[in-house]
Amino acid sequence: MAIAITKPEAMIFDLDGTLFQTETLLLPAYRATFDRLREEGLYEGETPPEKYVLSGLGMLLEHIWQMVMPEVDQAVHRRADELLLKLQIEGMERGDGKLYDGVAHTLQGLRSRGIRLFIASNGLEDYVKGVIRYQGLETLFEPGGLYSAGEYRTRSKADLVRMLLDRHGVSSAWMVGDRSSDVEAGHANGLFVVGCDYAGFRKEGELDQADVRIADFSELLKLVDET
Incomplete structure (x- = not known):
């Protein structure tokens, strides 16, 4: 009603x-997050399509990562949290967004x-x-x-x-x-x-x-x- x-x-x-x-802040940081995860040996393969992270906007981050990379350990999700936040803050400081x-x-x-x-x-x-x-x-x-x-x-x-x-x-x-x-x-x-x-x-x-x-x-x- x-x-x-x-x-x-x-x-x-x-x-x-x-x-x-x-997306003006998120997508560059999202791509860089997966570059770092690969460098650290925590993720293999191509970066998941951006549509997955965009469709999850408004959800809790833990649920977003479950959609983006459901096959990996939760420890990788938590590292992705850290990296994404760090890279977005750096982007804000540069005036992105x-x-x-x-x-x-x-x-x-x-x-x-x-x-x-x-x-x-x-x-x-x-x-x-x-x-x-x-x-x-x-x-x-x-x-x-x-x-x-x-x-x-x-x-x-x-x-x-x-x-x-x-x-x-x-x-x-x-x-x-x-x-x-x-x-x-x-x-x-x-x-x-x-x-x-x-x-x-x-x-x-x-x-x-x-x-x-x-x-x-x-x-x-x-x-x-x-x-």
């Missing part, structure tokens, strides 16, 4: 595929309207905080408001969002994201869900249960102002 739209006290954003064009059009302006507009802004991501802590820092968005989000499954060891995004709401005393919020895990996390916590329909990483039908869908991030301002 759809949740009625009301003006929110806060907005909780997914990161990859919602605010950040993940892009936000979707209108993200910075829209977040500033939401903040100026008094809306509290948060992140809830299934990514690793240093990656999530690094993207926000290197993109110059830190001051727009609530202090301590960048939540990641990597930091809090949650098993689902619904649990992560519940923790965020409780810790920050948020009583009404919109969940904004591009994957079914965002829709499920929002509705599990009684939130209005905005589905972001522009990244293209998801499977068909993932956003069917969202309460509203947007084709451009800047549409959020219009939605808020019309509520």
